[in-house]
Amino acid sequence: xxxxxxxxxxxxxxxSVGLALSVGVIGVVxxxxxxxxxxxxxxxxxxxxxxxIDPLAAIPIGAVALFLLGxxxxxxxxxxxxRSPELNQMLLTFGISIFLQNLAIILWGGDPRTAAVxxxxxxxxLGPFTVGFPQLVVFAVAMTLTLSLYAILGGSRIGKAMRxxxxxxxxxxLIGIEVDRIYLLTFGLSTALAGMAGLMIALQLSTSPFIGxxxxxxxxxIIVMAGLGNITGVIYASLVLGLSEAxxxxxxxQGGGWAEGVFFxxxxxxxxxxxxxxxx
Amino acid sequence: xxxxxLLAAAAALPFWLNRTQPYFLQLALNVLIVAVLALSWDLxxxxxxxxxxxxxxxxxxxxxxxxxxxxxxVPVVAGIVLGGLMAxxxxxxxxxxxxxxxxxxxxxxxxAFSETLRVITKQLRFTGGSAGLVTPPLLPxxxxxxxxxxxxxxxxxxxxxxxxxxxRWHFAFTAIRTNEEVAAVxxxxxVRFKVLAFAISAFFAGLTGAFYAHVFLFINPFEAYSLxxxxxALVAPIFGGLYTTIGxxxxxxxxxxxxxxxxxxxxxGFLIIYGLILAAVIxxxxxxxxxxxxxxxxxxxxxxxxxxxxxxxxGQA
Amino acid sequence: xxxxxxxxxxxxxxxxxIAAVYQPVxxxxxxxxxxxxVPLTGPSxxxxxxxxxxxxLAMDEISRQGLLGRRVELIVEDDRGDPPxxxxxxxxxxxxxxIDVLAxxxxxxxxxxxxxxxxxxxxxxxxxxxxxxxxxxxxxxxxWFFHYHPWEYHNADSTFGFLRSTGARTIAMAYEDGPFxxxxxxxxxxxxxxxxxxxxxxEAFKTGSPDLTPLLTKAKGANAxxxxxxxFDQDVVPMATQARQVGFSPKIILAAPPSWPxxxxxxxxxxxxxxxxxxxxxxxxxxxxxxVQRYKERFNEDPSxxxxxxxxxxxxxxxxxxxxxxxxxxxxxxxxxxATEYEGPIGLPLTFKRSIYGKNQGYTRLIAFQWINGKQxxxxxxxxxxxxxxxxxxxxx
Numbered sequence: 005x006x007x008x009x010x011x012x013x014x015x016x017x018x019x020s021v022g023l024a025l026s027v028g029v030i031g032v033v034x035x036x037x038x039x040x041x042x043x044x045x046x047x048x049x050x051x052x053x054x055x056x057i058d059p060l061a062a063i064p065i066g067a068v069a070l071f072l073l074g075x076x077x078x079x080x081x082x083x084x085x086x087r088s089p090e091l092n093q094m095l096l097t098f099g100i101s102i103f104l105q106n107l108a109i110i111l112w113g114g115d116p117r118t119a120a121v122x123x124x125x126x127x128x129x130l131g132p133f134t135v136g137f138p139q140l141v142v143f144a145v146a147m148t149l150t151l152s153l154y155a156i157l158g159g160s161r162i163g164k165a166m167r168x169x170x171x172x173x174x175x176x177x178l179i180g181i182e183v184d185r186i187y188l189l190t191f192g193l194s195t196a197l198a199g200m201a202g203l204m205i206a207l208q209l210s211t212s213p214f215i216g217x218x219x220x221x222x223x224x225x226i227i228v229m230a231g232l233g234n235i236t237g238v239i240y241a242s243l244v245l246g247l248s249e250a251x252x253x254x255x256x257x258q259g260g261g262w263a264e265g266v267f268f269x270x271x272x273x274x275x276x277x278x279x280x281x282x283x284x
Numbered sequence: 285x286x287x288x289x290l291l292a293a294a295a296a297l298p299f300w301l302n303r304t305q306p307y308f309l310q311l312a313l314n315v316l317i318v319a320v321l322a323l324s325w326d327l328x329x330x331x332x333x334x335x336x337x338x339x340x341x342x343x344x345x346x347x348x349x350x351x352x353x354x355x356x357x358v359p360v361v362a363g364i365v366l367g368g369l370m371a372x373x374x375x376x377x378x379x380x381x382x383x384x385x386x387x388x389x390x391x392x393x394x395x396a397f398s399e400t401l402r403v404i405t406k407q408l409r410f411t412g413g414s415a416g417l418v419t420p421p422l423l424p425x426x427x428x429x430x431x432x433x434x435x436x437x438x439x440x441x442x443x444x445x446x447x448x449x450x451x452r453w454h455f456a457f458t459a460i461r462t463n464e465e466v467a468a469v470x471x472x473x474x475v476r477f478k479v480l481a482f483a484i485s486a487f488f489a490g491l492t493g494a495f496y497a498h499v500f501l502f503i504n505p506f507e508a509y510s511l512x513x514x515x516x517a518l519v520a521p522i523f524g525g526l527y528t529t530i531g532x533x534x535x536x537x538x539x540x541x542x543x544x545x546x547x548x549x550x551x552x553g554f555l556i557i558y559g560l561i562l563a564a565v566i567x568x569x570x571x572x573x574x575x576x577x578x579x580x581x582x583x584x585x586x587x588x589x590x591x592x593x594x595x596x597x598x599g600q601a
Numbered sequence: 602x603x604x605x606x607x608x609x610x611x612x613x614x615x616x617x618x619i620a621a622v623y624q625p626v627x628x629x630x631x632x633x634x635x636x637x638x639v640p641l642t643g644p645s646x647x648x649x650x651x652x653x654x655x656x657x658l659a660m661d662e663i664s665r666q667g668l669l670g671r672r673v674e675l676i677v678e679d680d681r682g683d684p685p686x687x688x689x690x691x692x693x694x695x696x697x698x699x700i701d702v703l704a705x706x707x708x709x710x711x712x713x714x715x716x717x718x719x720x721x722x723x724x725x726x727x728x729x730x731x732x733x734x735x736x737x738x739x740x741x742x743x744x745w746f747f748h749y750h751p752w753e754y755h756n757a758d759s760t761f762g763f764l765r766s767t768g769a770r771t772i773a774m775a776y777e778d779g780p781f782x783x784x785x786x787x788x789x790x791x792x793x794x795x796x797x798x799x800x801x802x803x804e805a806f807k808t809g810s811p812d813l814t815p816l817l818t819k820a821k822g823a824n825a826x827x828x829x830x831x832x833f834d835q836d837v838v839p840m841a842t843q844a845r846q847v848g849f850s851p852k853i854i855l856a857a858p859p860s861w862p863x864x865x866x867x868x869x870x871x872x873x874x875x876x877x878x879x880x881x882x883x884x885x886x887x888x889x890x891x892x893v894q895r896y897k898e899r900f901n902e903d904p905s906x907x908x909x910x911x912x913x914x915x916x917x918x919x920x921x922x923x924x925x926x927x928x929x930x931x932x933x934x935x936x937x938x939x940a941t942e943y944e945g946p947i948g949l950p951l952t953f954k955r956s957i958y959g960k961n962q963g964y965t966r967l968i969a970f971q972w973i974n975g976k977q978x979x980x981x982x983x984x985x986x987x988x989x990x991x992x993x994x995x996x997x998x
Contacts, residue, residue, distance in 0.1 A: 005815060005818075008812065008814045008815055008818075011812075012811070012812040012814075015811060015812075033388045049864075053864065081563060081567060084567055085566060085567070088566075088570075090387040090388055091332075091334050091387070092566050092570070094334065094387075094388060094391060095518075095522060095562055095565075095566050096562065096563055096566040096567070098515075098562060099558070099559045099560070099561070099562025099563040099566065100559065100563060101559070102515075102555060102556070102558045102559030102562065103556055103559025103560060103563065104559070105559075106553040106554070106555045106556035106559060107553070107556060109552050109553040109646075110550065110552065110553035110556065113552075113647065114552065114644075114646055114647040115647055115834070115860070115862065115863050115905070116834050116835040116838075116862040116863070117862060117863045117864050118838045118862045118863070118864040118865060118868060119864060120864055120867035120868045120869070122869070124842045124868065124869075124870060125841065125842040125843075125844075125845035125846060125868075125869060125870035126845070126846070127845065127846040127847070127848070134846070134847065134848060135846070136814070136842070136843060136846035136847075137846070138842070139812075139814075139846075205811070208811065208839075208842075209811055209835075209838050209839055210835055210838040210862050210864070212835055212862075214809075215809065215835075217511075218809050221395075221399075224392055224395075225396075228389075228392060232388075250812075250814075250815050253806070253815040253816055254815040254816075254818065254819060257804075258407075258804055258805055260775070260778065260804050260805040260806035260807065260816055261403070261406065261407050261778040261805040261806075261807070262403070262407060263806075263807065264403050264778075264807040265399070265400055265403035265404070265407075268396040268397075268399045268400045268403065269396075269400055271392060271393065271396040272393060272396045272397060272400065275382070275385060275389055275392065275393045275396070276381055276382065276393070279385060279389060305696070305697070306692045306696050307689060307692040307693040307696055307697055309692075310685075310688055310689040310692050311689050313685075314685040314686065314688075314689060317685065406778060406779075407778075413783055414778060414779050414780045414782070414783035414784075415733060415735060415780050415783055415784055415787075416709075416710070416733075416735065416780060418713065418735050418738075418739055421717070425720070425721045496685075500684040500685060500688065500710075500713070500714045500717075501713050501714065501717050501739075502684070502709075502710050502713040502714065502735070504710065504780055506779060506780070507684075507710060547642060547679065547681075552641065552642045552646045552650070553642070554642060555642075
């Protein structure tokens, strides 16, 4: 069971790390995060169904597409509310999420679509365990991306600029960092990450206009547990979520129904007891 | 004398309407439900707290009443009142625990609470589980009387809202909303006011939930605790004008009209209007419809008087 | 009061009286109005839209044949999956549009709200929706309520009847934890026993979960002949693929989503998964084939669920009842609806008989099919089977 929980956490962390970035650097809680993920999934489905492109191979395409979309959304809307009260930011992204979800319904209808990728059902032996091949792939991709992000943030100039802005916006602009440009890049990066998570979902599962909310909620739980803004904490928090869900589903009788409550309870507990997060 | 006659006429109106155009009466009843939720949500928003728990209290009221009336033989009217009171009690308790959280943390905590309630209700046999509960009717077959009940609830909520806005509470709420620390320093008991606002807001949500259960005769965890309820409750005041009494009501009506128009035009996906409205309001008209109106009125007024008068503020968005 | 006022009042009263009683000469030529309330938008919007298409096909025929020499008008109202909207839609249809009969119906909650209204304004309800027995009990005494869709216990009955016929003896079951899945789960134990089957595993999961491996591993451990999976369309994908991954290969996997995701037919892991439905487009019945053909011609797509032929059947049988009755009087209509004997695209004969709590129940069984190389081949009941069931199914081989 532990292995399943770990693998599941790969998808969760990939779905959440973009949100953690957006919250940490820009300070915007993007309620529409799941919808960018959903759009990435549709892109993955379309590329596979029309051109036979494996979602793995489509990662660069998805990343660029969602980066551009995120940038546009930021420019058109989010940028204007960055200095407004939090309420406004929240509501704007909430509105964007409703907009995108219904746009998907209008454009593509409510039916779920699944990409019949060849190795979707294959399993692979991992020592004494047999695990699903797509899950393993998603986990690997998630780890790679998260660790690369961590490296970028730590090493590169842009990354350092992002961290500077995250710590102190005014201070950062005083030393010459173009804060607005960093915000734009960061938001684009966060939506690109969401889009890539969506591609992985197209790989492993199916897509419909309604999948966004579930992942937004899980991402919330994870970043709250990690502590808003803590990027590496996302990996640990995803593990906690993935493992606890898997254990409840397996060991608790009728666990499947209760497991859904796990992450809500986790959010509540963390917020009430240690609002700064578990992994600071 | 004339006032009493007018009141009597107003009370008789739904009965007359029921004979001639009961469809409109039902539509009005449906809108009033949303209006009460909107107004009660706004009450809490005046303290600067953004709640996504409105659905939780709606559902709590509905289930409390449903369970009391079906399993304990409590009469329906008492059930509804008790539903409201249960929601109030839970809100007070929850408020004490969570109201120290701010902004987004509070919103997420309330969302988590709402969803947790849904999961628990769904899992327990006692509440009817996923399949839901059939509930006894309120004033069966009497649409105009039901309408008068929800109208009464709305008037009560409006009265409460106006009392809050015209009393010292208004200053306390606005101060807390603008800057909590400063308010505390000024001697305002921040926690007390926030919990009060939360409790009153929840009371009306619970009352409405119970009303819904006994008018539409069926509830299940998905509908009663649906996120859509919280969303509807918050979009209406934002659209209409926050922190006022008229704003949420205006928003509820305007939203319903907008929905119907768009649904006729677009079919599925008409809910996109919610997204568009939210984005448009936040970006371009933070004071909502009411704000547009007062701004236009002020401009006209200024034009008449020949001086520029400041726009009357309703507090910050 | 002076005489002028008195005279005026008398004239007014007379005018009102005449207006209330007067029937315009052309009243006989008024069109026959059939109302329908379906969710065109909202979570069940896809099914509701399929129903609307079924209605359109039925209207094509009815208009062509004519009905009692009068025009027929179908007024479809969207209930948005929302009980208050459904109640308002009913009032609009009955009090403003003055429909003669009410068709439609999909969700249980909306059905209850509408039925409550219908008790006050009696009208014939030819209802295609609601599977929850709560609705059946709420309308137990209603003579004017005709229910087309099988109730939950009919679904369970068919499912276990089919399983019995395969030779399976032990069953593992997983269900989504909403009203749809839970309803089936409640019935499962009793029906399994009725058919001499043993339910060794019965657990819930959350629809939309990306990872069902713990559940499937538990189910695998139950070592049953058959695995029954009650879910929505999105869940069958992880179920089928992850069952392969954990090496879960019962002799038969039976899934019962109300519809299947686009692209499932291409999924290797989906091959030989069985399903239960009221109808599939692969049904070999002549009438069914012609229906699918006409649907394709009219709408340029394949019917993806049973809602279209069900709605078609709904409207055609109502029209037939009106034709036999010779008028739209409630008592005559009720009598003729009870006398319905119809074999349409669904391929199963439709009559209205008593059910456990209800008076007029239409369809009472489902059919079983198996995905074979991308096609839904009907395998049970034998009379309408289009192919042979692969049992034990060669999953993963």
